[in-house]
Amino acid sequence: MNAVMQLFTGVQRHPWLMMLGLLLVTVLALGAAGQLQINSTPYMIDNSHPSRVADHDTKRLFSNTGEQAFVAIDNPQGNVFNARSLATVQELSRTFERMLLISEADSQRLTALAEDGVLTMPQANALLQDGLTPQDIPALKRLAQQESISALDKAWLENLAVRLRPVKRVRSLARMEHIEAFTGGLDVRPLMKTLPQNDAERQALREAVLANPMFINGLVSPKGNATTIQVEFNIDEDDSPSMLLAYGEISRIINDVSAREGFSDRVYLSGPPMIAAQTATSMEQDNQTLLPGVLLVIIVVLLLSFGRLQGVVAPLMIAVIALFWTLGTMAAFGVKQNIVTSMLPVFIIAIAVCDAIHFLATYYRLLPANPDRAARTQAASDALRKLFWPMLVTTITTMAGFFALSWTEVIFIREFGIFVGLGVLFAWIVTMLFLPALVILWKAPPPRFGLLVSTLVSRFMGLLGRVAGHGKAVVMAVVVLMAGGLLYTQQNLTVDNQVIGYFEADSRIRQDDAAINANFGGSTVVSFLLESKEVDAFKQPQVMLAVEKLQQQLNNDPLVGFTISPVNFIERMHQVLSAGEGETSGSAADYRLPSDLTQPMLAQYYLLYENANGQDLFDVVDRRFSNGRILTVLHSDRSSEVGGVIERVMNEARNVLPAGVSIRAAGYGEILVSTTDAVVGGQIQSLLLAVVLIALLVVAILRSLRLGLLALLPLLFTLVGVFTLMALTGTALDIGTSIIAAISFGIGIDYAIHTIAALRLSKGQDHAELVANALQYCGKPILINTLALGFGFLVLTLSGYQALVNLGYFISLTMLFSALFALLVLPAFHRPDAPQATVAERADEPQAEPANA
Incomplete structure (x- = not known):
């Protein structure tokens, strides 16, 4: 020294x-x-952390698990089922689905890669000839697999492919499945395949939506004054630059629509892209x-x-x-x-x-x-x-x-x-x-x-x-x-x-999040992942009854605003199949599990649903029916309160889950805890x-x-x-x-x-x-x-x-x-x-x- x-x-x-x-x-x-x-x-903890692993397992097993932006449309007159608001929902849904997150800088970088010999000039010209489009995704992925390409260029090409199709799926009044009965079976169709053309059709849509418990507090507010558009991304949760681009593009789209003459609805944003922004x-x-x-x-x-x-x-x-x-x-x-x-x-x-x-x-x-x-x-x-x-x-x-x-x-x-x-x-x-x-x-x-x-x-x-x-x-x-x-x-x-509570009180995310919590079931998502090594475990009555008990406890919790699980799909199918002559939905009292529930009955319900080309079920159960989840939305993102909800469910699960079924908490809320x-x-x-x-x-x-x-x-x-x-x-x-x-x-x-x-x-x-x-x-x-x-x-x-x-x-x-x-x-x-x-x-x-x- x-x-x-x-x-x-x-x-x-x-x-x-x-x-x-x-x-x-x-x-x-x-x-x-x-x-x-x-x-x-x-997300502040590493991907190897058990919470991140549980989140990745949930995304691997189920649909509707990617990062999402929540766009809420609130009608000041108290009825979102009006011609202007429904047209806005349909337009926004279509525009979000076609959204691109590219700029002139991407084209310039492709040209630079060709000039540097990383790509051939014909390859670059083929991509740029008609502008970058989703049709170029396969070619970009093939280029990214070339052995001669550097890790940095490979990552950029893969990211560009994601930004050409950043949206995986949009769920809204214009896209959500609606389960009804018809003679001889189930009818699973989009809620709003085409825009209602008159007041009677709009009123019928309103009644159908508000009569379906699966939509309340998730898709629509209980009073029918507001609805959500849920934009699910292909973007990785840790890719904050792309999330910022997504936020910017969603904001631009919404601002363009809101600036039109006569537009009076209030639009609120929430979700990870908004938090990142x-x-x-x-x-x-x-x-x-x-x-x-x-x-x-x-x-x-x-x-x-x-x-x-x-x-x-x-x-x-x-x-x-x-x-x-x-x-x-x-x-x-x-x-x-x-x-x-x-x-x-x-x-x-x-x-x-x-x-x-x-x-x-x-x-x-x-x-x-x-x-x-x-x-x-x-x-x-x-x-x-x-x-x-x-x-x-x-x-x-x-x-x-x-x-x-x-x-x-x-x-x-x-x-x-x-x-x-x-x-x-x-x-x-x-x-x-x-x-x-x-x-x-x-x-x-x-x-x-x-x-x-x-x-x-x-x-x-x-x-x-x-x-x-x-x-x-x-x-x-x-x-x-x-x-x-x-x-x-x-x-x-x-x-x-x-997270949200740490931002300034007058920030947009605080105000929008408060409005979404006031109109819907909340904005903090927790998934309770129910796992079994047995195929068709969720076709067993004892498993479904245990899930029902856990879900009832969640629904009775004042912090919980919305839940959905495989049980809800069976309850809805039982409700519509119990409808009387000429009815399509059945009574509210029939929205429950059948009192004589058996394994063949559950298998038959699932078969009817799949034959009707239903897909939303797989948001909450995997294709082998071995694993399921209870999707839960809370009104708070305070870790102490979210942790309390999780702890109460875990304690109840030890008492009600049958042997061979385990439970893990996952999702953004659990990662926060x-x-x-x-x-x-x-x-x-x-x-x-x-x-x-x-x-x-x-x-x-x-x-x-x-x-x-x-x-x-x-x-x-x-x-x-x-x-x-x-x-x-x-x-x-x-x-x-x-x-x-x-x-x-x-x-x-x-x-x-x-x-x-x-x-x-x-x-x-x-x-x-x-x-x-x-x-x-x-x-x-x-x-x-x-x-x-x-x-x-x-x-x-x-x-x-x-x-x-x-x-x-x-x-x-x-x-x-x-x-x-x-x-x-x-x-x-x-x-x-x-x-x-x-x-x-x-x-x-x-x-x-x-x-x-």
């Missing part, structure tokens, strides 16, 4: 060369960062506000701290360079920006200036008045030599805290932890290389104004020192408060997560990993097991204090606040290290004077860093995503609490036994400047 330090100090003999090298690397990183893409998918919008807005916001905050803090231009520009340049390097690394590894990593600039900018703050504080202390270049070079070299070890070890502890976040199943949090950790490392490297070179070349005297030389701050630190000098009383008061807080937190801190569970599990795991890693590092740094463990005490107090405030304010532990624990250990431990180092080097006539002198020395850098980090992280409250807003408030409080507890609690455990200097305290002078906080 001494060789590394000598390398860093040696390169300062060539400052211009160092600056040029850093500039070159930064330009390369900036070019790569320009290729960074956005990932706005709401709103997430992308929030990320774009955050990119426009968070980065400028944190830069402005840091500028103000640095200006107040150093009172001169050099003290502002130098740290900011380091932070920006570290940010560019981090974003460039993300892009180079193909990692896309998501809703969690969108706050990465705030963290890197706020953390990256901390090393620079300490370097400048030491450099200015060592700099003589009116320094020439030789004096500046000497001061920079001395500062670098004094701070190399402290800044290295505190950088390592900060990185350990963020890298601990990678121990989670939530991909977004894992990526955030890894790349912020790398950003911290980049900031240290740039500080070591760039800052000494810059201050050597930039002539500037020590500051005369600012917090660094403020007598008011010195008096404040003296006050803290006097309070901390009465260590036992302070510690006892804190312990009592923390014990009460821990008890309150254990009883009141909630764990929750949601699993994401929350992963957040909590990841919080515990990352916290344990951070504690172990950081404790080992601190013990090694301080060369004392006792002090190493005591350094963790302020952080434990900090966590209890922050979680207590979360419980008091009703803030849940969610996708944002879940990372607080690991971050508080990674960053907050530095305050403890600085305080302990200052205490061990301080002297005084008694304990109180020793503590006061120590806090006078280390307090100002800690204060400046606390302001930079606290106010920097507070910028997150400008986000349009509530989870990040919550994190902004509480991570800022975490920085404040970490500093206060370190300054007020640790002095109580100091023993003035003049131990051997530790790695963090090595320096030529009696005292070394504390490092990165």
Whole structure:
């Protein structure tokens, strides 16, 4: 390590060369960062997770399981069965089915592939001759299978094939199956094969739809004022760029129809494409506000701290360079920006200036008045030599805290932890290389104004020192408060997560989702997957009766707005086959399972349905009748509420399902619950990993097991204090606040290290004077860093995503609490036994400047 330090100090003999090298690397990183893409998918856990596996199994076994957009049409007059609204439904259904997601850029890329020899020119001309159409899909798939084609081009060709036919199926009044009876059997036909031509036909359609329980709260509202168009996609759930294109095209189509003269219906949108689009919008807005916001905050803090231009520009340049390097690394590894990593600039900018703050504080202390270049070079070299070890070890502890976040199943949090950790490392490297070179070349005297030389701050630190000098009383008061807080937190801190509810109240997705929930059964889908290894299991009465009991429990749950299963199809067929002479639907009382249900009867019902060319049944049962599902739609996307519904069904299933039939929950709602569970599990795991890693590092740094463990005490107090405030304010532990624990250990431990180092080097006539002198020395850098980090992280409250807003408030409080507890609690455990200097305290002078906080 001494060789590394000598390398860093040696390169300062060539400052211009160092600056040029850093500039070159930064330009390369900036070019790569320009290729960074956005990932706005709401799916935050890996495809290998059991929840994602269950979702993929559901999509493999059943139809109507692809990602869907929900388009709701609400008639202000209270009757969607009017000529204009029905014509709109039919037109939109037809237009959505023919939708394409291509642009001129696709044609240009095909031409470029031909020019590069990836495709032959005849192949490209054949595709482009009449424009790209769905008829080109087979040719694109064949081209994608060529062995000579690169993986990147193959993926693009396959994606282009999907975008030429992005819609798998549309379900609406114009497309849904309607089961009725006719002489000798069943009639399964489209609800609205042609538009009703007069009021009588429209009224007959209304009565037929509202009389069919399978349509209520799913296809139409109970009052008949609204209906849905469900657009099922061929697009993969993780393909957020295509989802954004789908949202844009659906919005364009709807806007074109809505702009016509006389159109009065209200149109609402929901579903994953809308979530992806709103997430992308929030990320774009955050990119426009968070980065400028944190830069402005840091500028103000640095200006107040150093009172001169050099003290502002130098740290900011380091932070920006570290940010560019981090974003460039993300892009180079193909990692896309998501809703969690969108706050990465705030963290890197706020953390990256901390090393620079300490370097400048030491450099200015060592700099003589009116320094020439030789004096500046000497001061920079001395500062670098004094701070190399402290800044290295505190950088390592900060990185350990963020890298601990990678121990989670939530991909977004894992990526955030890894790349912020790398950003911290980049900031240290740039500080070591760039800052000494810059201050050597930039002539500037020590500051005369600012917090660094403020007598008011010195008096404040003296006050803290006097309070901390009465260590036992302070510690006892804190312990009592923390014990009460821990008890309150254990009883009141909630764990929750949601997606739509985190967007701003005036956002379109929040308003549209509320309207859809008010008119229909909800918008959060959960599938209960019922599995058997036996063929024709769903032709057995005991299985169907068990499904009926589970479905009844769901229908009685106030959070559940709509369910459908194989039972509903049998109930509907029994209803229509029980119709009297001249009737086609039967009475409402006959919508039930037959009282004399037998296996041959079930087999006969299914045979009648298949002979009538029915297809919708296979939305809820597979072709072998071995597996079925209960499709459930809920009014809430809160994971705690969705999880409660799932748990109640699972408990009931253990009592009613016959032997050989198992149950799994799947779908978007269940993935949301699993994401929350992963957040909590990841919080515990990352916290344990951070504690172990950081404790080992601190013990090694301080060369004392006792002090190493005591350094963790302020952080434990900090966590209890922050979680207590979360419980008091009703803030849940969610996708944002879940990372607080690991971050508080990674960053907050530095305050403890600085305080302990200052205490061990301080002297005084008694304990109180020793503590006061120590806090006078280390307090100002800690204060400046606390302001930079606290106010920097507070910028997150400008986000349009509530989870990040919550994190902004509480991570800022975490920085404040970490500093206060370190300054007020640790002095109580100091023993003035003049131990051997530790790695963090090595320096030529009696005292070394504390490092990165």
